[in-house]
Amino acid sequence: MLKNMNFIEKLRETGLRPTKQRVKICEILFNRDKTFHFTINDLAKKISEELNEKISLATIYNTVHALKNKGYLKEISINSDKSYFDTNTSVHHHFYDEDTQQLIDCDENEIETVNVKKNITGKKINSVEVLVRVASNNHNQN
Amino acid sequence: MLKNMNFIEKLRETGLRPTKQRVKICEILFNRDKTFHFTINDLAKKISEELNEKISLATIYNTVHALKNKGYLKEISINSDKSYFDTNTSVHHHFYDEDTQQLIDCDENEIETVNVKKNITGKKINSVEVLVRVASNNHNQN
DNA sequence: TCAACAGTTTAGAATAATTATAATATATAA
DNA sequence: TTATATATTATAATTATTCTAAACTGTTGA
Structure with missing residues (x-):
């Protein structure tokens, strides 16, 4: 998925016009070794730091949503006040560090398969994901 | 926890002044048999329906947060665009129906204990919760 | 190559959810 | 019952996100 390269081709393949x-x-999102967790705000900051020219906030929103809709990004809700995106789009689990408010990916094999016994009639399961909240001290654990 | 009654005493016990x-x-939140999942908006609507007098939105926010801070409510993030509160404050799991956008509680025993193998050094685990997303058809499963 | 069109970007306005403010009102302790 | 601290309220402010409409750009095909 969009790793290391030729994003022009990659974008075109999925029907997204490869605009500048x-x-x-x-490049900012996918030219990196490990997964990137970010908020729109993080991304906007990174763009203005690493790039010379500015990209309008509206465009950042549009692009992130376009990438999300094409399956290149995944949205993760932890706090009501922040919306995180994740360049790792597979079904996977997370640790959330309540001290630093950081998200940490968790490999499938680091959490044993979750066995769901309940069924909602007429519905099928789309995903099963675990969120592990951690902190160094006695935090309020909401 | 604040079930069935004398909320005046209950509130006072935790240092919250029992204002009208x-x-x-x-009464609206806890005088009920099953768990109540709601957004601030849901609650505001219910208040104006069931009560004669109005309660200001600011007060509703303040009160919900006060109750949350005292551990009477739990906040749950599913969507970035909606913040749910839950009158069930225990560590427990949820089903989220993507068709109806409804939250459904899941008893501890309906999901087998989740075995977390990974450790974050210097951090202790506060909670481990599972979110099962369901839908009737082939929905986008973000 | 280039014109034409559809899709995109942009600044700024609009909206929605939440929080802050400051005046008024209320609960509680003495 | 009075003084004080805390709560409520309407409204303003703030923040995150989406909308809008004009200007721009990528792509297609003549």
């Missing part, structure tokens, strides 16, 4: 802005954003 | 508004809100 989209390509730049892809 | 807080007692009313407690």
Whole structure:
């Protein structure tokens, strides 16, 4: 998925026009070794730091949503006040460090398969994900 | 926890002044058999339906947060765009129906104990919760 | 190559959810 | 019952996100 390279082709393949802005954003998001967890705000900051030119906030929102809709990004809700995106789009689990408010990916094999016994009639399960909240001291654990 | 009754005493016990508004809100939230999942908006609507007098939105926010801080409510993040509260404050799991956007509680025994193998050094685990997303058809499963 | 069109970007306005403010009101302790 | 601390309220402010409409750009095909 969009790793290391030629984002122009990658974007085109999925029907997203490879505009200058989209390509730049892809470079920032996907030209890295490990998963990147970010908020729109983080991303906007990174863009203005690493790039010379500015990209409008509206475009950042649009692009992130376009990438999300094409399956290149995944949205994760932890806090009501922040929306995180994750470049790791597989079904996987997370640790959330309540001290630093950081998200940490958790490999499938680091949490034993979750056995769900309940069934909602007429519905099928789309995903089963675990959130492990950690902190160094006695925090309020909401 | 604040079930069935005398909310005046209950509130006082935890250092929350039992004002008229807080007692009313407690009655709406906790005078019920099953768990109540709601957004601030849901609650505001319910208040204006079931009560004659109005309670200001600011008060509703303040009260919900006060109740949350005292451990009477739990906040749950599913969508970035909605913040749910839950009158069931125990560590427990949820089903989320993506068709209806409804939260459904899941008893501890309906999901087998989750075995977390990973450790974050220097941190202790506060909670381990599972979110099972369900839908009737092939939905986008973000 | 280039014109035409559809899709995209942009600044700024609009909206929605939440929080802050400051005046008024209320609960509680003495 | 009075003084004081705390709560409520309407409204303003703030924040995150989405909308809008004009200007711009990528792509297609003549």
